[in-house]
Amino acid sequence: MKSLLKLSVLAAAVTLSASGFAAEPAMMGGHGGHDHAAMSTPMSTPMSTTWVDGLVKKVDKTGGKVTLAHGPLENLGMPAMTMVFRVQDKAWLGRMKEGDKIRFVADNVNNVLTIVRFEAAR
Structure with missing residues (x-):
């Protein structure tokens, strides 16, 4: 009877610790907490649509x-x-010139800060 009780307690402990271990990667961005970049920018997060005012200082059409x-x-x-x-679309650079006031949305695209939307300021 004692060995059956010990086995039951052991099985419960293994089950509980396994379920806690399995939950950890899901809670940590699917990477077990080792990929901090993935945690701060999860793939399932929709792109930000926060518009920001900007002033064009320089346009580098060759470099995009x-x-x-x-x-x-x-x-x-x-x-x-x-x-x-x-810029997400190099054609946008033809619509910008030094001194222009614009509104834009920027995001981290493949670890590069990128303008993903833009319009002339009103």
């Missing part, structure tokens, strides 16, 4: 980049500053 002075990028945890962005 634009330098913008911009307001805070809350979705990326960045304060207002001037920085270089890639």
